[in-house]
Amino acid sequence: MKKLVAVLFATALAISAAFAQTPAPAPAPAQKPAAAPPAQAAPKAAETKELTEQQKRMQQCNADAKKQQFKDGDARQAYMSSCLKGGGAPMTQQEKMTACNKQAGDKAMKGDDRKAFMSKCLSN
Numbered sequence: 193m194k195k196l197v198a199v200l201f202a203t204a205l206a207i208s209a210a211f212a213q214t215p216a217p218a219p220a221p222a223q224k225p226a227a228a229p230p231a232q233a234a235p236k237a238a239e240t241k242e243l244t245e246q247q248k249r250m251q252q253c254n255a256d257a258k259k260q261q262f263k264d265g266d267a268r269q270a271y272m273s274s275c276l277k278g279g280g281a282p283m284t285q286q287e288k289m290t291a292c293n294k295q296a297g298d299k300a301m302k303g304d305d306r307k308a309f310m311s312k313c314l315s316n
Contacts, residue, residue: 249276260316266295267316288314 243251253275262268270291274283283291292313296306 246276249278262316264312264316267313270295271316285314 253272256275257268257271260268260271262271270283292310295313296309299309301309
């Protein structure tokens, strides 16, 4: 019985491998059709849709973040998160302390590394 199962399995495997091989596709013709002149192209302005409120907020927050020139990616991320939630006002010192403390805890920082991180995070 085991031999019969083994023979059937081997046969099925061989048949599937034989059918899996396909011939290579024929090469594409060398000639390409000429491109349409730019005058016939559809205007992009007509295709552009109105931005949603969230997309507008994302653009504004991103522009504000660029102006602030964050030195730390985590601080920029915290700012973007706050800004996108509608928190246009800057974070209070207590909110900064909480956010920085959470980030340091997530990174499992201790000792001098944590102190340096907290100092850098709170200064932004």
